[in-house]
Amino acid sequence: MIGRRIYICVIVLCLLSITGGTDGLHPHGADAQSPPLEYQVKAAFLYQFSKFVEWPPQAFQNNQYTICIGVVDGGPMVSALQSIEGKETKGRRVAVKRFKTPEELAFCHILYVSPAMESRLAAILERLKGTSTLTVSDIRGFARRGGMINLITVEDKIQFEINVETAEKANLQISSHLLRLARIVSGE
Numbered sequence: 001m002i003g004r005r006i007y008i009c010v011i012v013l014c015l016l017s018i019t020g021g022t023d024g025l026h027p028h029g030a031d032a033q034s035p036p037l038e039y040q041v042k043a044a045f046l047y048q049f050s051k052f053v054e055w056p057p058q059a060f061q062n063n064q065y066t067i068c069i070g071v072v073d074g075g076p077m078v079s080a081l082q083s084i085e086g087k088e089t090k091g092r093r094v095a096v097k098r099f100k101t102p103e104e105l106a107f108c109h110i111l112y113v114s115p116a117m118e119s120r121l122a123a124i125l126e127r128l129k130g131t132s133t134l135t136v137s138d139i140r141g142f143a144r145r146g147g148m149i150n151l152i153t154v155e156d157k158i159q160f161e162i163n164v165e166t167a168e169k170a171n172l173q174i175s176s177h178l179l180r181l182a183r184i185v186s187g188e
Contacts, residue, residue, distance in 0.1 A: 039080035047084040052178035059132045066095040070108035113137040
């Protein structure tokens, strides 16, 4: 019962963060340029994940006052992430960075890997080895293939799987509150 309440709270927080919540309404409302609701919700999930993950201190030496959320070939996720850019999480402002190819990747705290990059997934994950980057994607089997958080759709609801082992290898600590809402998986 408590797990269900936490899940509902996370969903409400996600929806508030994409609509502006109590920070104020978007003055222009939804327009023709707005990304699909699915990607707005996924962007809100990325923002919420930043609140439930602890990075090692060295992850903030260069960008002490920001949390960087990156996206590789993001498609509609790029415009969805604009709704969270500049928001605060854990006393830091969110900065969004787009990488067009895996070769351009630089350190970011959270990296969303677009399904369009599935054929290059192994190269992306290899490039991030040794960093404390939380990797997130909705590529099928992402968490079992070496990613950390896999966004999945179950009965028209977005849920997520977490590969705790991979996160621990990257020196990331994921809150038990978030872990209770996830399906825990391990690599193949």
